Amino acid sequence: MTETYNDSLIADTMETLQSNNYNIYFNDALAEVARFIEQGKYSRFFVLTDENTGKYCLPLLREKLGDADFDLIEINAGEESKDIDFCIGVWKMLIDFGADRKSLLINLGGGVVSDLGGFAASTFKRGIDFVHVPTTLLSQVDASVGGKTGIDIDSIKNIIGTFTQPKAVFIDYEFLKTLPARQILSGTAEMLKHGLICDAEYWSLLKESDLSQPTGEMVYKSVAIKNKVVLEDPHERNIRKSLNFGHTIGHAVETYSLINDEDSLSHGEAIAIGMICEAYLSYKKTGLSLDELNEITDVLMELYPFYQLRDEMNDELLEIMKKDKKNLSGNINCTLLSKIGQFNIDNICTSDELIESLQYYASLN
């Protein structure tokens, strides 16, 4: 018997999800890690952390692993660590530690750790096994599922990467309990996106909930939505593009902020801005009603701090958008909505349209 509402939901409803040849564990997920290693017949294993997860999350994992012996690879916290130079550092440590093809890499951390660790593992000796133990809400509901790995070059996000599935994902609600509010909200943006692109009911539930404390059930629901989408289209040929809603503009604003701001935007804060802009484009181009645009705008503006977009930034933002992986033939490509709960992919947007949407956001102050 558990005592809190959240925990009882976890215990009652969160069955293991089947993904692309791997399992996503929810119940007592950290204990599952130990079982997985035992059954995996690995020659050895390595844990990749950042300085924060090394401090706050590794002890929880260590407790479950008992006497198991492993080497630790630690990177700095923050998006800067996704640069190719850090990836080379991880490769060199695997070499120095004598990792072989039967080694396992456990990525214990947020999206930077899982994206970078997944890429490093998927290319080390042409590929060793890896699993994700996501420790932030954002990485639990987004990065850890779907088999995308990636690193940055010259601050271009995920410009280099592979599609490689982890061997398992372990989503432990325990980690969320100590996260700062800003990190929780960073993940909430992706959860709201899941509702907006394909589940109006889930969107309604979320907007009426206290999103500073998402329940285990909500996390599970978001992972289930994302898993369904990526299972159907693992290589992003069609419906997986739905997950890019808010991300063409959001990624650009995030990159801009990373380069220019001392205290840069979180992923979720940037994606929230992107979703408002792209909801505006949806209203202009793909039939989203004015009422729904206003509803989306209100919910997101209520949750996320306002970020001052100025006209002088437009050129740089457009330049970043032009380098986006999702583009074809030099055209900037957005996933939009036709209504709440229904996405519309492959919309080419002109510079003028994109700027108008940025100005819409700027006018909300």
Next chain:
Amino acid sequence: MTETYNDSLIADTMETLQSNNYNIYFNDALAEVARFIEQGKYSRFFVLTDENTGKYCLPLLREKLGDADFDLIEINAGEESKDIDFCIGVWKMLIDFGADRKSLLINLGGGVVSDLGGFAASTFKRGIDFVHVPTTLLSQVDASVGGKTGIDIDSIKNIIGTFTQPKAVFIDYEFLKTLPARQILSGTAEMLKHGLICDAEYWSLLKESDLSQPTGEMVYKSVAIKNKVVLEDPHERNIRKSLNFGHTIGHAVETYSLINDEDSLSHGEAIAIGMICEAYLSYKKTGLSLDELNEITDVLMELYPFYQLRDEMNDELLEIMKKDKKNLSGNINCTLLSKIGQFNIDNICTSDELIESLQYYASLN
């Protein structure tokens, strides 16, 4: 009607081979490149060359491509260009040229160009299409087929890479006609290996032929052998390991020479040494007869220059072998022969055994 023996063989027998979801073209292969691009609906294409193939081979390709517009990426010739730093250079050029996910990379060159280009393409924006146009005998009979891509870090060969199939391979005999003798012999070593591991008749044919001028038929035969092996075991779980015969010691000698010698050994020269040593280990461990050991030794010593191995080199050679991808649990792993035409995988060799085999080679002077 053609006039030379080689050319008529090419015309009569060299049908397109089917590999792992791609074709290997032999007849009029360069013209096939043009047809492939036309049918591929690519947004654009890029050609990767080194300074030599840019000078000697690109004009032949250009002739077939007509007015087609492409951007050129050129690297220095030589194994040093397989370092991660050069790979980053290729990625940055693809970014600067505005390559998108529908772009095609054509790797025009030897094994360095195809290994590096294949890796760069397989990871750029999580993977763009690439094809190989191998211009050396070595790359025609070895690197271009099988879907291995790879780059080096700290002179550790292919320590980073992926298994990614090209979309096509175009093997044009024309390129071989202008190759220097030493480069031809570098490729011949791999052809001899194909005979040794699985076709005694082919080995007999080769040892009685003038290997300074392998025929088109021989090239075709070697590609067909390699293709059969990699089709059956693309990820090197079992029979593909047969192709590693000569390579545990050969790679170590090659790496040693690359680091220490002004005029370093070619791949084939190093692999010939590796095959002699590993034939000795086969005689000691897996039942190769003394007669066959002597036969292999004689053929290879006749073809390749003697390289002075000294006892002082052993520690460094063993150190390099220990970092070999093929090892498991710290043990050095060799593919050996039980007789000519029959391989035997996963033989763990002790340092003493390996040193003894190096001394066997050294004694042949």
